[in-house]
Amino acid sequence: MAIQRVRSKWSKTNILLKSADLTEHIPExxxxxxxxxxxxxxxxxxxxxxxxxxxxxxxxxxxxxxxxxxxxxxxxxxxxxxxxxxxxxxxxxxxxxxxxxxxxxGINLLKHASRRFDIRVMVQKNSRDQWESTGIIGRLGHPAKIVTNYHSGATPMSIERLMTGKLTSSQMPSYNARLKKLGESIAKQLQSHYPGLKELGIDVAIDGSLKPWILEVNTLPDPFIFRKLKDKSVFRKIHRYCVQYGRFKKKHS
Ligand SMILES: Nc1ncnc2c1ncn2[C@@H]1O[C@H](COP(=O)(O)OP(=O)(O)OP(=O)(O)O)[C@@H](O)[C@H]1O
Ligand SMILES: [Mg+2]
Structure with a gap:
């Protein structure tokens, strides 16, 4: 079966709002x-x-x-x-x-070097058919722009680097785990209405009190941005999962 895609932000937001755990993370x-x-x-x-x-x-x-x-x-x-x-x-x-x-x-995004950034969380179906957050990456917006899309000139950067000075290095792992859990909850909730989903790219804003807000959920996420991370194992895993559920063909060897 083909991988399901959903374009309307309005439809996706209304489904997420049905989950009591998610509503507080959704900007009106x-x-x-x-x-x-x-x-x-x-x-x-x-x-x-x-x-x-x-x-x-x-x-x-x-x-x-x-x-x-x-x-x-x-x-x-x-x-x-x-x-x-x-x-x-x-x-x-x-x-x-x-x-x-x-x-x-509007959420006042955190800044790094005077530029706004948001976070992309990749969530994918694994081989046991469970939702798993497989990658997190920050996107540091172009200084003159109001969006942080990679295709609008943002610079991909690790969340560890972007959150330096905002979280201590001992707080980082639990904050990452929190974002991953949020990603998996979003996927389960959307899955209940769109059973053919296999992958999601969630745009998360972080405000001054470090609260995560769900800006948008993409059903055709760009996996290649994760190649920009120094840790190459992240993209390798994302790519492997993409092959498993049929977004990419397996390379012949
Ligand atoms: N409510 C908001 N508060 C603060 N910044 C926002 C908000 N909504 C969007 N943005 C900024 O604008 C960017 C683009 O918005 P959004 O992700 O909703 O649309 P899109 O990127 O055009 O759609 P897609 O991700 O499907 O390509 C976000 O990454 C973020 O930087
Ligand atoms: Mg977006």
């Missing part, structure tokens, strides 16, 4: 509307507006209600400021057009 997410945008900006001051089925960070917009007065949004590297909500919302609506968009509470 709504469908795009001007009134919802206004209400969420009043509440959270910063939100992400993004396509329901986007990839590579394309079309993702960071919107802010400024502490003084006015509003701003940034898409790509260009930041625009507005004196009123109405003028900002008009301009946003022109970018979004009639496409299906979501509004999500």
């Amino acid at each position: 997410t709504k469908r795009w509307s001007r009134s919802t945008l206004q209400a969420m900006l009043d509440q959270y001051k910063m939100v992400y507006v993004k396509p329901d089925s986007g990839t590579f960070g394309t079309g993702v917009i960071r919107v802010e209600k400024r502490t003084g007065e006015g509003y701003s949004f940034q898409m790509g590297t260009k930041k625009r400021t507005f004196s009123s909500f109405e003028s900002m919302a008009d301009r946003l609506q022109r970018s979004i057009r009639t496409r299906s968009y979501l509004i999500q509470r």
Whole structure:
């Protein structure tokens, strides 16, 4: 059977919200509307507006209600400021057009060397048909951008390096274990509605209190980013699992 893929972020989020253990890790997410945008900006001051089925960070917009007065949004590297909500919302609506968009509470990502980063957790079915978190890697965003996608110029980096100064080296293993467990819980919950899933790439934001937030779950994750880790055994395992469930053909020897 072919490996199942699910594109809609909205559908995946709603399934995750049915799990009591996961809800606290999901930033509030709504469908795009001007009134919802206004209400969420009043509440959270910063939100992400993004396509329901986007990839590579394309079309993702960071919107802010400024502490003084006015509003701003940034898409790509260009930041625009507005004196009123109405003028900002008009301009946003022109970018979004009639496409299906979501509004999500913005998480203030941790920074390393003044650049934001998030974490990608790879979760795969193993040979015993159990979900297993097989790799964790950080993605350090391009300094001028508001997304941390590899395809938008982010630099892959080990989580140990990114969390230096935020966690002690003796705290690292249990924090990693926590992320892995979160990944496996997400996979089990999605599996209950999409039985043909074999692999997931979860985008996790970490906030200032080190709480992990689930930004997005990809059903067609890029395994090759894990080649950037010094520890080559991580990619080897990921690749082996991919071959097992049929994403890649086994090399002839
Ligand atoms: N709620 C949020 N708070 C803070 N940053 C966010 C939020 N949502 C998205 N981002 C940033 O934007 C990036 C891209 O967002 P997201 O992963 O949701 O879409 P995508 O990457 O375009 O989709 P795909 O991963 O399927 O290619 C994230 O990796 C993160 O850096
Ligand atoms: Mg993503």
